[in-house]
Amino acid sequence: MPISPPQLPADTLDGVLASIARLDLPKRALIDGKEVAAHTGRTFDNFSSRDGTRINAIAACDMTDVDQAVKTARAAFDDGRWSRLAPRARKKVLHKLADLMQAHAENLALLESLDTGKPIRDARGFDVPASINTVRYYAEAIDKIYGEVAPTPHDRLSYVVHEPLGVIGAIVPWNFPLHMAMWKVAPALAMGNSIVLKPAELSSMTALYTAMLALEAGVPAGVWNVVTGLGTEAGDALAKHMDVDMIAFTGSGVVGRQLMRASADSNLKRVSLELGGKSPQVVFADSDNLDGAASAAAWGVFYNQGQVCTASSRLLVEESIKDEFVAKVTAAAKAITVGDPFDPATQFGAMVSQRQMNTALDYIEKGQAEGGRLLMGGARIRDESGGFYVEPSVLDNITPANTLAQEEVFGPVLSVMTFRDEAEAFRIANSTVYGLAAGAWTSNVSRAMRAANALKAGLVWINGWDACDITSPFGGIKQSGFGRDRSLHALYKYADLKAISISFEP
Numbered sequence: 001m002p003i004s005p006p007q008l009p010a011d012t013l014d015g016v017l018a019s020i021a022r023l024d025l026p027k028r029a030l031i032d033g034k035e036v037a038a039h040t041g042r043t044f045d046n047f048s049s050r051d052g053t054r055i056n057a058i059a060a061c062d063m064t065d066v067d068q069a070v071k072t073a074r075a076a077f078d079d080g081r082w083s084r085l086a087p088r089a090r091k092k093v094l095h096k097l098a099d100l101m102q103a104h105a106e107n108l109a110l111l112e113s114l115d116t117g118k119p120i121r122d123a124r125g126f127d128v129p130a131s132i133n134t135v136r137y138y139a140e141a142i143d144k145i146y147g148e149v150a151p152t153p154h155d156r157l158s159y160v161v162h163e164p165l166g167v168i169g170a171i172v173p174w175n176f177p178l179h180m181a182m183w184k185v186a187p188a189l190a191m192g193n194s195i196v197l198k199p200a201e202l203s204s205m206t207a208l209y210t211a212m213l214a215l216e217a218g219v220p221a222g223v224w225n226v227v228t229g230l231g232t233e234a235g236d237a238l239a240k241h242m243d244v245d246m247i248a249f250t251g252s253g254v255v256g257r258q259l260m261r262a263s264a265d266s267n268l269k270r271v272s273l274e275l276g277g278k279s280p281q282v283v284f285a286d287s288d289n290l291d292g293a294a295s296a297a298a299w300g301v302f303y304n305q306g307q308v309c310t311a312s313s314r315l316l317v318e319e320s321i322k323d324e325f326v327a328k329v330t331a332a333a334k335a336i337t338v339g340d341p342f343d344p345a346t347q348f349g350a351m352v353s354q355r356q357m358n359t360a361l362d363y364i365e366k367g368q369a370e371g372g373r374l375l376m377g378g379a380r381i382r383d384e385s386g387g388f389y390v391e392p393s394v395l396d397n398i399t400p401a402n403t404l405a406q407e408e409v410f411g412p413v414l415s416v417m418t419f420r421d422e423a424e425a426f427r428i429a430n431s432t433v434y435g436l437a438a439g440a441w442t443s444n445v446s447r448a449m450r451a452a453n454a455l456k457a458g459l460v461w462i463n464g465w466d467a468c469d470i471t472s473p474f475g476g477i478k479q480s481g482f483g484r485d486r487s488l489h490a491l492y493k494y495a496d497l498k499a500i501s502i503s504f505e506p
C-alpha cells in the first residue's frame with residue numbers, strides 16, 4: 001500500500017470527513033519491510049467508535065506470524081544493519097522519521113481519531129505532536145550516551161558499555177495508540193534494538209502508518225516490525241516467545257500479570273509494566289487558585305473521555321470548601337464541548353468501544369447503588385449516531401471503601417470524597433493498590449513539600465495536573481507497575497551493562 005499523500009488540516013466536519021475518505025487505511029502487518037496478510041489469511045473487523053460502523057478488516061496475526069517477525073527482527077539485530085550503525089547515522093534516520101511524521105501529521109491525526117473516537121482536535125494538538133517530539137528527543141540523545149571507566153589497578157582497564165538488548169516486544173494500548181507506541185519504539189530504536197510492535201486490536205492504523213514512514217526514513221527493513229492481531233493470539237505469542245529479550249507493556253493489570261507469568265514460563269525476558277491507576281487530586285482550602293484546581297479536576301478526569309492511565313478519577317476536597325469547590329468543578333465540566341470527534345470544535349468525543357462504554361456505565365450504576373450521588377452526567381448520549389458516547393459524570397458521597405474509590409474505570413467518571421485534615425487527606429489518597437499519579441493543591445509551601453513526600457505515586461503534581469513532559473520519567477509504583485517511559489532513564493531500560501576488563505603489562 002502506498003503511503004497516502006500528506007494533507008492539510010480541514011477546519012470543518014465535512015472537510016475532515018472528505019480528508020478521511022482520501023486516506024488509504026492501513027490493514028496489513030509489516031514484517032521485514034513488507035506489508036503482509038496473516039499467514040492464515042484471517043482478519044478481524046475494526047469498528048469506528050464515532051458511529052459504530054465497520055472501518056476495515058485488519059490482519060489477525062498468530063503465533064506463526066509473530067515467530068516470523070521475531071526471526072526477522074533477530075536477523076536484523078545480529079547482522080548489525082541498525083544495531084551497529086554509527087550513533088550519528090541512527091540519529092539522522094530518526095530525525096528523518098520525525099520530519100516525515102510532521103509532513104504526514106494530519107493523516108496520522110485522522111487515523112488516530114477514526115480508530116479511537118478521540119477528538120481530532122486532541123489528535124492534532126497532542127497525540128501526533130507529542131509522538132513526533134518523542135522521536136526527536138531520543139534521536140537527539142543517541143550520540144550523548146556514554147559508558148564508564150572503572151577505577152581499577154594500573155595493569156587493567158575496566159570499562160562499562162551499554163549494549164542494546166536485542167529484540168524488544170512492545171505491546172501497547174488503544175488510549176494513545178501512537179504516543180504509547182513511540183514511548184517504547186523511539187528509545188528502543190535509539191539504543192540499537194530491533195522491535196516487534198503489537199498494537200491494540202482497537203487501534204492498529206497509526207502504528208502501521210508510522211512504521212512505513214520509518215522505512216522511508218531509512219530504518220532498515222526488519223528492524224521495526226508490526227504484528228497486528230488479538231492480545232490472546234499475537235500478544236500472547238510475543239510474550240511467550242523464546243527469542244524476545246524484553247516485553248515493554250502498557251495496559252491492564254490483568255494482562256500485566258499474564259506477561260510476567262509468560263516470562264517466567266519462557267526465557268525470563270525482562271518485562272516493564274505501565275498499568276494505570278486511580279489517581280487522586282487533593283484540594284486544600286488554603287489554595288489560592290481554586291478556579292485552576294477546579295478546571296484541572298475536570299480536565300484531569302475527562303480528557304480523552306477519561307481513558308487515561310493518569311486520569312484523576314478521585315477528587316479529595318477539604319470538607320469546609322466542598323460545596324463551593326464541587327460547584328466549580330461541575331461548571332468546568334459542563335463547559336466541555338461534547339460531540340462528534342471529527343468536528344474540530346469537539347473537546348470530548350466517543351469512548352473507544354461499546355465494551356468500554358458499557359464498563360463506564362456499569363461503574364456509574366454501581367457507584368449509585370453503593371450510596372454515591374450523581375451530580376451530573378451518568379448516561380449514554382448521542383446513541384442515534386451508533387457511536388459510544390458517555391456524558392462526563394460526577395458522583396458525590398463516595399467513601400474510600402467504595403468500588404468507585406478503588407477500581408479504575410477508564411472512563412469519564414469522577415468520584416468526589418472529602419477529608420478533614422492533612423493526615424486524613426494523605427491517608428485516603430494512598431489507600432488504593434495503585435500508585436501512578438497523585439496531586440495536591442495548596443498555597444502553603446510546607447504543606448506542598450509534605451504532600452510531595454507523602455503521596456505514594458511515581459508522578460506527583462503540586463498545583464497543577466498532568467504536568468507531563470518527555471524530559472521526566474513516567475511510570476508507577478505499587479500495582480501501577482514498574483519501569484519508566486520517557487526521559488533518558490527510559491533509554492537504559494532497552495540496554496544492558498557489559499563490564500569489560502583488559503589486563504596488560506604495566
Ligand code: NAD
Nearest residue numbers: 172173199200231232235236251252255274275276309410
Ligand atoms: P489490555 O491490557 O487488555 O490490552 C492492552 C494490550 O495488551 C493490547 O495490545 C492487547 O491486545 C494486549 N493483550 C491483551 N491480552 C493479552 C495477552 N493475553 N497477552 C499479551 N497481550 C495481550 O487492555 P484493554 O482491553 O485495552 O483495556 C482494559 C483495561 O486496561 C482498561 O479498562 C484500563 O483499565 C486498562 N488500560 C490501561 C491503560 C494504561 O494506559 N495503563 C491503557 C489501556 C487500558
